[in-house]
Amino acid sequence: EKFCAEHFPGHQALVCTHPDGHNHSGNIHVHIVINSLRIEEVPFLPYMDRPADTKAGCKHRCTDAALRYFKSEVMEMCHREGLYQIDLLNGSKNRVTDREYWAQKKGQAALDKQNAPMIAGGITPRQTKFETNKEKLRQTIRKALATAASFDEFSSLLLREGVTVKESRGRLSYLTPDRTKPITARKLGDDFDRAAVLAVLEQNAARATEKTAAIPEYPRRGKTGIQPTKAPQSAPKLVGASSISFASPQAGKLTHSAASPLPAKPDGFAGAPSVQRLVDIAAKRAEGKGRGYERWATMHNLKQMAATLN
Structure with a gap:
Protein backbone atom coordinates (compact mmCIF):
# COMPACT_ATOMS: atom_id res chain seq x y z
CA GLU A 1 0.00 0.00 0.00
CA LYS A 2 2.83 2.38 0.79
CA PHE A 3 4.47 1.67 -2.57
CA CYS A 4 1.20 2.34 -4.41
CA PRO A 9 -1.04 8.63 -6.38
CA GLY A 10 -4.53 9.44 -7.57
CA HIS A 11 -5.13 5.90 -8.88
CA GLN A 12 -7.20 3.12 -7.38
CA ALA A 13 -4.93 0.10 -6.82
CA LEU A 14 -5.39 -3.58 -6.06
CA VAL A 15 -2.45 -5.52 -4.54
CA CYS A 16 -2.33 -9.33 -4.83
CA THR A 17 0.39 -11.37 -3.08
CA HIS A 18 1.02 -15.12 -3.39
CA PRO A 19 3.95 -17.54 -3.00
CA ASP A 20 5.60 -19.09 -6.02
CA GLY A 21 4.84 -22.75 -5.47
CA HIS A 22 5.62 -24.57 -8.72
CA ASN A 23 9.20 -25.34 -7.67
CA HIS A 24 8.91 -24.73 -3.89
CA SER A 25 11.48 -21.94 -4.05
CA GLY A 26 9.71 -19.75 -1.50
CA ASN A 27 9.62 -16.72 -3.78
CA ILE A 28 6.87 -14.17 -3.22
CA HIS A 29 4.98 -12.72 -6.16
CA VAL A 30 3.28 -9.36 -5.82
CA HIS A 31 0.90 -8.11 -8.50
CA ILE A 32 -0.32 -4.50 -8.57
CA VAL A 33 -3.36 -3.65 -10.68
CA ILE A 34 -4.27 0.04 -10.98
CA ASN A 35 -7.14 1.94 -12.48
CA SER A 36 -5.54 3.79 -15.38
CA LEU A 37 -7.88 6.78 -14.95
CA ARG A 38 -6.61 9.29 -12.38
CA ILE A 39 -9.34 10.39 -9.97
CA GLU A 40 -7.54 13.38 -8.42
CA GLU A 41 -4.75 15.78 -9.20
CA VAL A 42 -1.31 14.69 -8.03
CA PRO A 43 2.12 16.33 -7.69
CA PHE A 44 4.67 16.10 -10.48
CA LEU A 45 6.75 12.91 -10.02
CA PRO A 46 10.27 12.25 -11.40
CA TYR A 47 9.12 9.95 -14.20
CA MET A 48 6.45 12.32 -15.51
CA ASP A 49 7.17 14.46 -18.57
CA ARG A 50 3.82 16.05 -19.45
CA PRO A 51 1.51 18.39 -17.53
CA ALA A 52 -1.39 16.01 -18.21
CA ASP A 53 0.35 13.35 -16.11
CA THR A 54 -0.70 15.21 -12.96
CA LYS A 55 -4.28 16.20 -13.83
CA ALA A 56 -7.39 14.40 -12.67
CA GLY A 57 -9.40 12.61 -15.34
CA CYS A 58 -6.28 11.77 -17.41
CA LYS A 59 -4.93 8.28 -17.88
CA HIS A 60 -1.68 6.90 -16.57
CA ARG A 61 1.09 6.79 -19.19
CA CYS A 62 3.53 3.87 -18.92
CA THR A 63 6.69 5.16 -20.61
CA ASP A 64 10.22 3.78 -20.70
CA ALA A 65 11.26 6.39 -18.14
CA ALA A 66 8.43 5.31 -15.85
CA LEU A 67 9.34 1.62 -16.11
CA ARG A 68 12.98 2.35 -15.36
CA TYR A 69 11.97 4.47 -12.38
CA PHE A 70 9.68 1.74 -11.01
CA LYS A 71 12.37 -0.93 -11.44
CA SER A 72 14.94 1.14 -9.58
CA GLU A 73 12.46 1.79 -6.76
CA VAL A 74 11.66 -1.93 -6.46
CA MET A 75 15.35 -2.82 -6.30
CA GLU A 76 15.94 -0.14 -3.68
CA MET A 77 13.02 -1.40 -1.58
CA CYS A 78 14.22 -5.02 -1.74
CA HIS A 79 17.75 -3.96 -0.81
CA ARG A 80 16.41 -1.94 2.12
CA GLU A 81 14.36 -4.89 3.40
CA GLY A 82 17.22 -7.36 2.98
CA LEU A 83 15.53 -9.36 0.20
CA TYR A 84 17.30 -10.98 -2.74
CA GLN A 85 16.67 -9.10 -5.96
CA ILE A 86 18.05 -9.56 -9.46
CA ASP A 87 19.31 -6.64 -11.52
CA LEU A 88 16.24 -5.28 -13.29
CA LEU A 89 17.95 -2.30 -14.91
CA ASN A 90 20.65 -4.12 -16.86
CA GLY A 91 20.08 -6.96 -19.26
CA SER A 92 20.95 -10.59 -18.71
CA LYS A 93 23.88 -12.34 -20.35
CA ASN A 94 21.70 -15.41 -20.86
CA ARG A 95 18.09 -14.41 -21.34
CA VAL A 96 15.90 -17.45 -20.65
CA THR A 97 12.27 -17.03 -21.59
CA ASP A 98 9.43 -18.71 -19.74
CA ARG A 99 8.94 -21.09 -22.65
CA GLU A 100 12.58 -22.13 -22.67
CA TYR A 101 12.54 -22.50 -18.88
CA TRP A 102 9.69 -25.00 -18.96
CA ALA A 103 11.16 -26.81 -21.96
CA GLN A 104 14.36 -27.34 -19.97
CA LYS A 105 12.41 -28.54 -16.93
CA LYS A 106 10.35 -31.04 -18.91
CA GLY A 107 13.35 -32.22 -20.90
CA GLN A 108 15.40 -32.77 -17.75
CA ALA A 109 12.56 -34.73 -16.14
CA ALA A 110 12.23 -36.95 -19.22
CA LEU A 111 15.99 -37.50 -19.34
CA ASP A 112 16.11 -38.45 -15.65
CA LYS A 113 13.29 -40.92 -16.20
CA GLN A 114 15.14 -42.43 -19.16
CA ASN A 115 18.41 -42.73 -17.23
CA ALA A 116 16.85 -44.22 -14.09
CA PRO A 117 16.98 -47.88 -15.29
CA MET A 118 20.58 -47.46 -16.43
CA ILE A 119 21.65 -45.98 -13.11
CA ALA A 120 19.85 -48.78 -11.26
CA GLY A 121 21.78 -51.32 -13.34
CA GLY A 122 25.11 -49.70 -12.52
CA ILE A 123 25.57 -48.13 -15.96
CA THR A 124 26.68 -44.53 -16.19
CA PRO A 125 24.46 -42.70 -18.69
CA ARG A 126 26.15 -40.73 -21.43
CA GLN A 127 24.01 -37.62 -20.94
CA THR A 128 22.75 -36.47 -17.57
CA LYS A 129 21.98 -32.80 -18.26
CA PHE A 130 19.33 -31.73 -20.75
CA GLU A 131 20.14 -28.72 -22.91
CA THR A 132 17.67 -26.79 -25.00
CA ASN A 133 18.38 -25.84 -28.59
CA LYS A 134 18.94 -22.24 -27.56
CA GLU A 135 21.48 -23.28 -24.94
CA LYS A 136 23.34 -25.35 -27.54
CA LEU A 137 23.31 -22.32 -29.84
CA ARG A 138 24.74 -20.14 -27.06
CA GLN A 139 27.60 -22.58 -26.54
CA THR A 140 28.31 -22.70 -30.28
CA ILE A 141 28.42 -18.90 -30.51
CA ARG A 142 30.69 -18.60 -27.47
CA LYS A 143 33.04 -21.20 -28.92
CA ALA A 144 33.32 -19.21 -32.15
CA GLU A 161 28.59 -25.64 -37.46
CA GLY A 162 25.54 -25.02 -39.62
CA VAL A 163 24.62 -21.65 -38.08
CA THR A 164 24.08 -18.64 -40.34
CA VAL A 165 24.56 -15.13 -38.93
CA LYS A 166 22.28 -12.42 -40.26
CA GLU A 167 22.37 -8.69 -39.58
CA SER A 168 19.35 -6.46 -40.04
CA ARG A 169 19.00 -2.87 -38.84
CA GLY A 170 22.02 -3.20 -36.58
CA ARG A 171 20.74 -6.37 -34.91
CA LEU A 172 22.08 -9.90 -35.19
CA SER A 173 20.08 -13.08 -35.60
CA TYR A 174 21.16 -16.70 -35.84
CA LEU A 175 19.59 -19.32 -38.10
CA THR A 176 20.10 -22.98 -37.19
CA PRO A 177 19.60 -25.85 -39.67
CA ASP A 178 16.48 -27.13 -37.91
CA ARG A 179 14.64 -23.81 -38.13
CA THR A 180 13.21 -21.62 -40.87
CA LYS A 181 12.99 -18.49 -38.73
CA PRO A 182 16.19 -17.11 -37.17
CA ILE A 183 16.60 -16.59 -33.43
CA THR A 184 17.27 -12.98 -32.52
CA ALA A 185 20.12 -12.06 -30.21
CA ARG A 186 17.63 -10.44 -27.84
CA LYS A 187 16.14 -13.87 -27.05
CA LEU A 188 19.57 -15.37 -26.36
CA GLY A 189 21.04 -12.67 -24.13
CA ASP A 190 23.03 -9.46 -24.15
CA ASP A 191 26.29 -11.33 -24.84
CA PHE A 192 25.09 -12.18 -28.34
CA ASP A 193 23.95 -8.83 -29.69
CA ARG A 194 25.93 -6.84 -32.24
CA ALA A 195 27.67 -4.49 -29.80
CA ALA A 196 28.84 -7.28 -27.50
CA VAL A 197 30.03 -9.49 -30.37
CA LEU A 198 32.01 -6.68 -32.02
CA ALA A 199 33.57 -5.77 -28.66
CA VAL A 200 34.79 -9.34 -28.11
CA LEU A 201 36.13 -9.58 -31.67
CA GLU A 202 38.00 -6.29 -31.21
CA GLN A 203 39.57 -7.58 -28.00
CA ASN A 204 40.63 -10.81 -29.71
CA ALA A 205 42.21 -8.86 -32.58
CA ALA A 206 44.09 -6.59 -30.17
CA ARG A 207 45.28 -9.59 -28.17
CA ALA A 208 46.55 -11.30 -31.32
CA THR A 209 48.40 -8.13 -32.34
CA GLU A 210 50.05 -7.89 -28.93
CA LYS A 211 51.21 -11.51 -29.10
CA THR A 212 52.73 -10.93 -32.53
CA ALA A 213 54.54 -7.79 -31.38
CA ALA A 214 55.83 -9.47 -28.20
CA ILE A 215 57.82 -12.15 -30.07
CA PRO A 216 61.54 -11.16 -29.69
CA GLU A 217 63.95 -11.29 -32.58
CA TYR A 218 66.89 -13.47 -31.53
CA PRO A 219 70.35 -12.62 -32.99
CA ARG A 220 72.00 -15.05 -35.34
CA ARG A 221 74.41 -17.53 -33.87
CA GLY A 222 78.08 -17.36 -34.81
CA LYS A 223 80.81 -14.75 -34.83
CA THR A 224 79.72 -11.18 -34.36
CA GLY A 225 82.87 -9.54 -35.70
CA ILE A 226 83.18 -7.71 -38.98
CA GLN A 227 83.19 -10.17 -41.82
CA PRO A 228 85.33 -9.50 -44.90
CA THR A 229 83.42 -8.34 -47.91
CA LYS A 230 83.33 -10.90 -50.66
CA ALA A 231 83.47 -9.97 -54.27
CA PRO A 232 80.10 -10.29 -55.96
CA GLN A 233 79.76 -13.31 -58.17
CA SER A 234 77.59 -13.31 -61.21
CA ALA A 235 75.28 -16.27 -61.51
CA PRO A 236 75.57 -18.30 -64.71
CA LYS A 237 72.92 -17.61 -67.26
CA LEU A 238 70.35 -20.27 -67.92
CA VAL A 239 70.43 -21.63 -71.42
CA GLY A 240 67.19 -22.46 -73.12
CA ALA A 241 66.82 -23.40 -76.76
CA SER A 242 69.80 -21.32 -77.94
CA SER A 243 73.01 -23.00 -79.12
CA ILE A 244 76.18 -23.32 -77.03
CA SER A 245 79.82 -23.56 -78.16
CA PHE A 246 82.40 -26.02 -76.89
CA ALA A 247 85.85 -27.18 -77.99
CA SER A 248 85.99 -30.47 -79.82
CA PRO A 249 89.16 -32.41 -78.97
CA GLN A 250 89.09 -34.24 -82.31
CA ALA A 251 88.68 -31.29 -84.62
CA GLY A 252 90.49 -28.74 -82.47
CA LYS A 253 87.97 -26.08 -83.36
CA LEU A 254 84.69 -24.72 -82.09
CA THR A 255 81.52 -26.58 -82.95
CA HIS A 256 77.89 -25.77 -82.22
CA SER A 257 75.22 -28.02 -80.78
CA ALA A 258 71.57 -27.22 -80.01
CA ALA A 259 70.60 -27.65 -76.35
CA SER A 260 67.26 -29.07 -75.37
CA PRO A 261 64.85 -26.81 -73.44
CA LEU A 262 64.56 -27.11 -69.65
CA PRO A 263 61.82 -29.47 -68.44
CA ALA A 264 58.74 -27.87 -66.95
CA LYS A 265 57.94 -28.26 -63.26
CA PRO A 266 55.30 -30.82 -62.43
CA ASP A 267 52.17 -29.81 -60.59
CA GLY A 268 53.39 -31.14 -57.26
CA PHE A 269 56.27 -28.65 -57.03
CA ALA A 270 56.13 -25.44 -55.01
CA GLY A 271 54.39 -22.64 -56.81
CA ALA A 272 51.63 -24.82 -58.24
CA PRO A 273 48.14 -24.11 -56.83
CA SER A 274 47.10 -26.58 -54.14
CA VAL A 275 43.77 -28.21 -54.90
CA GLN A 276 41.87 -30.01 -52.17
CA ARG A 277 39.40 -32.81 -52.53
CA LEU A 278 35.79 -32.04 -53.30
CA VAL A 279 33.15 -32.73 -50.68
CA ASP A 280 30.50 -35.31 -51.50
CA ILE A 281 27.46 -33.27 -50.52
CA ALA A 282 24.98 -36.09 -51.08
CA ALA A 283 26.90 -38.43 -48.80
CA LYS A 284 27.25 -35.78 -46.11
CA ARG A 285 23.54 -35.03 -46.34
CA ALA A 286 22.84 -38.73 -45.81
CA GLU A 287 25.02 -38.62 -42.69
CA GLY A 288 22.75 -35.98 -41.21
CA LYS A 289 24.50 -32.73 -42.11
CA GLY A 290 22.23 -29.71 -42.28
CA ARG A 291 21.65 -26.96 -44.78
CA GLY A 292 24.35 -24.78 -43.28
CA TYR A 293 26.99 -27.42 -43.93
CA GLU A 294 25.59 -27.96 -47.43
CA ARG A 295 26.01 -24.25 -48.24
CA TRP A 296 29.58 -24.29 -46.94
CA ALA A 297 30.42 -27.45 -48.92
CA THR A 298 28.98 -25.93 -52.10
CA MET A 299 31.21 -22.86 -51.75
CA HIS A 300 34.20 -25.09 -50.98
CA ASN A 301 33.67 -27.19 -54.11
CA LEU A 302 33.30 -24.09 -56.28
CA LYS A 303 36.57 -22.67 -54.96
CA GLN A 304 38.43 -25.92 -55.63
CA MET A 305 37.05 -26.18 -59.17
CA ALA A 306 38.05 -22.57 -59.81
CA ALA A 307 41.58 -23.32 -58.55
CA THR A 308 42.00 -26.06 -61.16
CA LEU A 309 41.41 -23.54 -63.96
CA ASN A 310 44.17 -21.18 -62.81
Missing part, protein backbone atom coordinates in the same frame (compact mmCIF):
# COMPACT_ATOMS: atom_id res chain seq x y z
CA ALA A 5 0.56 5.53 -2.46
CA GLU A 6 4.01 6.88 -3.31
CA HIS A 7 4.25 5.86 -6.97
CA PHE A 8 0.62 5.68 -8.13
CA LEU A 145 33.81 -15.94 -30.26
CA ALA A 146 36.68 -17.46 -28.29
CA THR A 147 38.86 -17.86 -31.40
CA ALA A 148 37.57 -15.40 -34.02
CA ALA A 149 39.31 -12.05 -34.53
CA SER A 150 37.00 -10.57 -37.17
CA PHE A 151 33.33 -10.71 -38.04
CA ASP A 152 34.02 -12.63 -41.26
CA GLU A 153 35.97 -15.26 -39.35
CA PHE A 154 33.20 -15.40 -36.75
CA SER A 155 30.59 -15.98 -39.46
CA SER A 156 32.76 -18.62 -41.14
CA LEU A 157 33.24 -20.57 -37.90
CA LEU A 158 29.51 -20.56 -37.22
CA LEU A 159 28.75 -21.59 -40.79
CA ARG A 160 30.90 -24.69 -40.33
Whole structure:
Protein backbone atom coordinates (compact mmCIF):
# COMPACT_ATOMS: atom_id res chain seq x y z
CA GLU A 1 0.00 0.00 0.00
CA LYS A 2 2.83 2.38 0.79
CA PHE A 3 4.47 1.67 -2.57
CA CYS A 4 1.20 2.34 -4.41
CA ALA A 5 0.56 5.53 -2.46
CA GLU A 6 4.01 6.88 -3.31
CA HIS A 7 4.25 5.86 -6.97
CA PHE A 8 0.62 5.68 -8.13
CA PRO A 9 -1.04 8.63 -6.38
CA GLY A 10 -4.53 9.44 -7.57
CA HIS A 11 -5.13 5.90 -8.88
CA GLN A 12 -7.20 3.12 -7.38
CA ALA A 13 -4.93 0.10 -6.82
CA LEU A 14 -5.39 -3.58 -6.06
CA VAL A 15 -2.45 -5.52 -4.54
CA CYS A 16 -2.33 -9.33 -4.83
CA THR A 17 0.39 -11.37 -3.08
CA HIS A 18 1.02 -15.12 -3.39
CA PRO A 19 3.95 -17.54 -3.00
CA ASP A 20 5.60 -19.09 -6.02
CA GLY A 21 4.84 -22.75 -5.47
CA HIS A 22 5.62 -24.57 -8.72
CA ASN A 23 9.20 -25.34 -7.67
CA HIS A 24 8.91 -24.73 -3.89
CA SER A 25 11.48 -21.94 -4.05
CA GLY A 26 9.71 -19.75 -1.50
CA ASN A 27 9.62 -16.72 -3.78
CA ILE A 28 6.87 -14.17 -3.22
CA HIS A 29 4.98 -12.72 -6.16
CA VAL A 30 3.28 -9.36 -5.82
CA HIS A 31 0.90 -8.11 -8.50
CA ILE A 32 -0.32 -4.50 -8.57
CA VAL A 33 -3.36 -3.65 -10.68
CA ILE A 34 -4.27 0.04 -10.98
CA ASN A 35 -7.14 1.94 -12.48
CA SER A 36 -5.54 3.79 -15.38
CA LEU A 37 -7.88 6.78 -14.95
CA ARG A 38 -6.61 9.29 -12.38
CA ILE A 39 -9.34 10.39 -9.97
CA GLU A 40 -7.54 13.38 -8.42
CA GLU A 41 -4.75 15.78 -9.20
CA VAL A 42 -1.31 14.69 -8.03
CA PRO A 43 2.12 16.33 -7.69
CA PHE A 44 4.67 16.10 -10.48
CA LEU A 45 6.75 12.91 -10.02
CA PRO A 46 10.27 12.25 -11.40
CA TYR A 47 9.12 9.95 -14.20
CA MET A 48 6.45 12.32 -15.51
CA ASP A 49 7.17 14.46 -18.57
CA ARG A 50 3.82 16.05 -19.45
CA PRO A 51 1.51 18.39 -17.53
CA ALA A 52 -1.39 16.01 -18.21
CA ASP A 53 0.35 13.35 -16.11
CA THR A 54 -0.70 15.21 -12.96
CA LYS A 55 -4.28 16.20 -13.83
CA ALA A 56 -7.39 14.40 -12.67
CA GLY A 57 -9.40 12.61 -15.34
CA CYS A 58 -6.28 11.77 -17.41
CA LYS A 59 -4.93 8.28 -17.88
CA HIS A 60 -1.68 6.90 -16.57
CA ARG A 61 1.09 6.79 -19.19
CA CYS A 62 3.53 3.87 -18.92
CA THR A 63 6.69 5.16 -20.61
CA ASP A 64 10.22 3.78 -20.70
CA ALA A 65 11.26 6.39 -18.14
CA ALA A 66 8.43 5.31 -15.85
CA LEU A 67 9.34 1.62 -16.11
CA ARG A 68 12.98 2.35 -15.36
CA TYR A 69 11.97 4.47 -12.38
CA PHE A 70 9.68 1.74 -11.01
CA LYS A 71 12.37 -0.93 -11.44
CA SER A 72 14.94 1.14 -9.58
CA GLU A 73 12.46 1.79 -6.76
CA VAL A 74 11.66 -1.93 -6.46
CA MET A 75 15.35 -2.82 -6.30
CA GLU A 76 15.94 -0.14 -3.68
CA MET A 77 13.02 -1.40 -1.58
CA CYS A 78 14.22 -5.02 -1.74
CA HIS A 79 17.75 -3.96 -0.81
CA ARG A 80 16.41 -1.94 2.12
CA GLU A 81 14.36 -4.89 3.40
CA GLY A 82 17.22 -7.36 2.98
CA LEU A 83 15.53 -9.36 0.20
CA TYR A 84 17.30 -10.98 -2.74
CA GLN A 85 16.67 -9.10 -5.96
CA ILE A 86 18.05 -9.56 -9.46
CA ASP A 87 19.31 -6.64 -11.52
CA LEU A 88 16.24 -5.28 -13.29
CA LEU A 89 17.95 -2.30 -14.91
CA ASN A 90 20.65 -4.12 -16.86
CA GLY A 91 20.08 -6.96 -19.26
CA SER A 92 20.95 -10.59 -18.71
CA LYS A 93 23.88 -12.34 -20.35
CA ASN A 94 21.70 -15.41 -20.86
CA ARG A 95 18.09 -14.41 -21.34
CA VAL A 96 15.90 -17.45 -20.65
CA THR A 97 12.27 -17.03 -21.59
CA ASP A 98 9.43 -18.71 -19.74
CA ARG A 99 8.94 -21.09 -22.65
CA GLU A 100 12.58 -22.13 -22.67
CA TYR A 101 12.54 -22.50 -18.88
CA TRP A 102 9.69 -25.00 -18.96
CA ALA A 103 11.16 -26.81 -21.96
CA GLN A 104 14.36 -27.34 -19.97
CA LYS A 105 12.41 -28.54 -16.93
CA LYS A 106 10.35 -31.04 -18.91
CA GLY A 107 13.35 -32.22 -20.90
CA GLN A 108 15.40 -32.77 -17.75
CA ALA A 109 12.56 -34.73 -16.14
CA ALA A 110 12.23 -36.95 -19.22
CA LEU A 111 15.99 -37.50 -19.34
CA ASP A 112 16.11 -38.45 -15.65
CA LYS A 113 13.29 -40.92 -16.20
CA GLN A 114 15.14 -42.43 -19.16
CA ASN A 115 18.41 -42.73 -17.23
CA ALA A 116 16.85 -44.22 -14.09
CA PRO A 117 16.98 -47.88 -15.29
CA MET A 118 20.58 -47.46 -16.43
CA ILE A 119 21.65 -45.98 -13.11
CA ALA A 120 19.85 -48.78 -11.26
CA GLY A 121 21.78 -51.32 -13.34
CA GLY A 122 25.11 -49.70 -12.52
CA ILE A 123 25.57 -48.13 -15.96
CA THR A 124 26.68 -44.53 -16.19
CA PRO A 125 24.46 -42.70 -18.69
CA ARG A 126 26.15 -40.73 -21.43
CA GLN A 127 24.01 -37.62 -20.94
CA THR A 128 22.75 -36.47 -17.57
CA LYS A 129 21.98 -32.80 -18.26
CA PHE A 130 19.33 -31.73 -20.75
CA GLU A 131 20.14 -28.72 -22.91
CA THR A 132 17.67 -26.79 -25.00
CA ASN A 133 18.38 -25.84 -28.59
CA LYS A 134 18.94 -22.24 -27.56
CA GLU A 135 21.48 -23.28 -24.94
CA LYS A 136 23.34 -25.35 -27.54
CA LEU A 137 23.31 -22.32 -29.84
CA ARG A 138 24.74 -20.14 -27.06
CA GLN A 139 27.60 -22.58 -26.54
CA THR A 140 28.31 -22.70 -30.28
CA ILE A 141 28.42 -18.90 -30.51
CA ARG A 142 30.69 -18.60 -27.47
CA LYS A 143 33.04 -21.20 -28.92
CA ALA A 144 33.32 -19.21 -32.15
CA LEU A 145 33.81 -15.94 -30.26
CA ALA A 146 36.68 -17.46 -28.29
CA THR A 147 38.86 -17.86 -31.40
CA ALA A 148 37.57 -15.40 -34.02
CA ALA A 149 39.31 -12.05 -34.53
CA SER A 150 37.00 -10.57 -37.17
CA PHE A 151 33.33 -10.71 -38.04
CA ASP A 152 34.02 -12.63 -41.26
CA GLU A 153 35.97 -15.26 -39.35
CA PHE A 154 33.20 -15.40 -36.75
CA SER A 155 30.59 -15.98 -39.46
CA SER A 156 32.76 -18.62 -41.14
CA LEU A 157 33.24 -20.57 -37.90
CA LEU A 158 29.51 -20.56 -37.22
CA LEU A 159 28.75 -21.59 -40.79
CA ARG A 160 30.90 -24.69 -40.33
CA GLU A 161 28.59 -25.64 -37.46
CA GLY A 162 25.54 -25.02 -39.62
CA VAL A 163 24.62 -21.65 -38.08
CA THR A 164 24.08 -18.64 -40.34
CA VAL A 165 24.56 -15.13 -38.93
CA LYS A 166 22.28 -12.42 -40.26
CA GLU A 167 22.37 -8.69 -39.58
CA SER A 168 19.35 -6.46 -40.04
CA ARG A 169 19.00 -2.87 -38.84
CA GLY A 170 22.02 -3.20 -36.58
CA ARG A 171 20.74 -6.37 -34.91
CA LEU A 172 22.08 -9.90 -35.19
CA SER A 173 20.08 -13.08 -35.60
CA TYR A 174 21.16 -16.70 -35.84
CA LEU A 175 19.59 -19.32 -38.10
CA THR A 176 20.10 -22.98 -37.19
CA PRO A 177 19.60 -25.85 -39.67
CA ASP A 178 16.48 -27.13 -37.91
CA ARG A 179 14.64 -23.81 -38.13
CA THR A 180 13.21 -21.62 -40.87
CA LYS A 181 12.99 -18.49 -38.73
CA PRO A 182 16.19 -17.11 -37.17
CA ILE A 183 16.60 -16.59 -33.43
CA THR A 184 17.27 -12.98 -32.52
CA ALA A 185 20.12 -12.06 -30.21
CA ARG A 186 17.63 -10.44 -27.84
CA LYS A 187 16.14 -13.87 -27.05
CA LEU A 188 19.57 -15.37 -26.36
CA GLY A 189 21.04 -12.67 -24.13
CA ASP A 190 23.03 -9.46 -24.15
CA ASP A 191 26.29 -11.33 -24.84
CA PHE A 192 25.09 -12.18 -28.34
CA ASP A 193 23.95 -8.83 -29.69
CA ARG A 194 25.93 -6.84 -32.24
CA ALA A 195 27.67 -4.49 -29.80
CA ALA A 196 28.84 -7.28 -27.50
CA VAL A 197 30.03 -9.49 -30.37
CA LEU A 198 32.01 -6.68 -32.02
CA ALA A 199 33.57 -5.77 -28.66
CA VAL A 200 34.79 -9.34 -28.11
CA LEU A 201 36.13 -9.58 -31.67
CA GLU A 202 38.00 -6.29 -31.21
CA GLN A 203 39.57 -7.58 -28.00
CA ASN A 204 40.63 -10.81 -29.71
CA ALA A 205 42.21 -8.86 -32.58
CA ALA A 206 44.09 -6.59 -30.17
CA ARG A 207 45.28 -9.59 -28.17
CA ALA A 208 46.55 -11.30 -31.32
CA THR A 209 48.40 -8.13 -32.34
CA GLU A 210 50.05 -7.89 -28.93
CA LYS A 211 51.21 -11.51 -29.10
CA THR A 212 52.73 -10.93 -32.53
CA ALA A 213 54.54 -7.79 -31.38
CA ALA A 214 55.83 -9.47 -28.20
CA ILE A 215 57.82 -12.15 -30.07
CA PRO A 216 61.54 -11.16 -29.69
CA GLU A 217 63.95 -11.29 -32.58
CA TYR A 218 66.89 -13.47 -31.53
CA PRO A 219 70.35 -12.62 -32.99
CA ARG A 220 72.00 -15.05 -35.34
CA ARG A 221 74.41 -17.53 -33.87
CA GLY A 222 78.08 -17.36 -34.81
CA LYS A 223 80.81 -14.75 -34.83
CA THR A 224 79.72 -11.18 -34.36
CA GLY A 225 82.87 -9.54 -35.70
CA ILE A 226 83.18 -7.71 -38.98
CA GLN A 227 83.19 -10.17 -41.82
CA PRO A 228 85.33 -9.50 -44.90
CA THR A 229 83.42 -8.34 -47.91
CA LYS A 230 83.33 -10.90 -50.66
CA ALA A 231 83.47 -9.97 -54.27
CA PRO A 232 80.10 -10.29 -55.96
CA GLN A 233 79.76 -13.31 -58.17
CA SER A 234 77.59 -13.31 -61.21
CA ALA A 235 75.28 -16.27 -61.51
CA PRO A 236 75.57 -18.30 -64.71
CA LYS A 237 72.92 -17.61 -67.26
CA LEU A 238 70.35 -20.27 -67.92
CA VAL A 239 70.43 -21.63 -71.42
CA GLY A 240 67.19 -22.46 -73.12
CA ALA A 241 66.82 -23.40 -76.76
CA SER A 242 69.80 -21.32 -77.94
CA SER A 243 73.01 -23.00 -79.12
CA ILE A 244 76.18 -23.32 -77.03
CA SER A 245 79.82 -23.56 -78.16
CA PHE A 246 82.40 -26.02 -76.89
CA ALA A 247 85.85 -27.18 -77.99
CA SER A 248 85.99 -30.47 -79.82
CA PRO A 249 89.16 -32.41 -78.97
CA GLN A 250 89.09 -34.24 -82.31
CA ALA A 251 88.68 -31.29 -84.62
CA GLY A 252 90.49 -28.74 -82.47
CA LYS A 253 87.97 -26.08 -83.36
CA LEU A 254 84.69 -24.72 -82.09
CA THR A 255 81.52 -26.58 -82.95
CA HIS A 256 77.89 -25.77 -82.22
CA SER A 257 75.22 -28.02 -80.78
CA ALA A 258 71.57 -27.22 -80.01
CA ALA A 259 70.60 -27.65 -76.35
CA SER A 260 67.26 -29.07 -75.37
CA PRO A 261 64.85 -26.81 -73.44
CA LEU A 262 64.56 -27.11 -69.65
CA PRO A 263 61.82 -29.47 -68.44
CA ALA A 264 58.74 -27.87 -66.95
CA LYS A 265 57.94 -28.26 -63.26
CA PRO A 266 55.30 -30.82 -62.43
CA ASP A 267 52.17 -29.81 -60.59
CA GLY A 268 53.39 -31.14 -57.26
CA PHE A 269 56.27 -28.65 -57.03
CA ALA A 270 56.13 -25.44 -55.01
CA GLY A 271 54.39 -22.64 -56.81
CA ALA A 272 51.63 -24.82 -58.24
CA PRO A 273 48.14 -24.11 -56.83
CA SER A 274 47.10 -26.58 -54.14
CA VAL A 275 43.77 -28.21 -54.90
CA GLN A 276 41.87 -30.01 -52.17
CA ARG A 277 39.40 -32.81 -52.53
CA LEU A 278 35.79 -32.04 -53.30
CA VAL A 279 33.15 -32.73 -50.68
CA ASP A 280 30.50 -35.31 -51.50
CA ILE A 281 27.46 -33.27 -50.52
CA ALA A 282 24.98 -36.09 -51.08
CA ALA A 283 26.90 -38.43 -48.80
CA LYS A 284 27.25 -35.78 -46.11
CA ARG A 285 23.54 -35.03 -46.34
CA ALA A 286 22.84 -38.73 -45.81
CA GLU A 287 25.02 -38.62 -42.69
CA GLY A 288 22.75 -35.98 -41.21
CA LYS A 289 24.50 -32.73 -42.11
CA GLY A 290 22.23 -29.71 -42.28
CA ARG A 291 21.65 -26.96 -44.78
CA GLY A 292 24.35 -24.78 -43.28
CA TYR A 293 26.99 -27.42 -43.93
CA GLU A 294 25.59 -27.96 -47.43
CA ARG A 295 26.01 -24.25 -48.24
CA TRP A 296 29.58 -24.29 -46.94
CA ALA A 297 30.42 -27.45 -48.92
CA THR A 298 28.98 -25.93 -52.10
CA MET A 299 31.21 -22.86 -51.75
CA HIS A 300 34.20 -25.09 -50.98
CA ASN A 301 33.67 -27.19 -54.11
CA LEU A 302 33.30 -24.09 -56.28
CA LYS A 303 36.57 -22.67 -54.96
CA GLN A 304 38.43 -25.92 -55.63
CA MET A 305 37.05 -26.18 -59.17
CA ALA A 306 38.05 -22.57 -59.81
CA ALA A 307 41.58 -23.32 -58.55
CA THR A 308 42.00 -26.06 -61.16
CA LEU A 309 41.41 -23.54 -63.96
CA ASN A 310 44.17 -21.18 -62.81
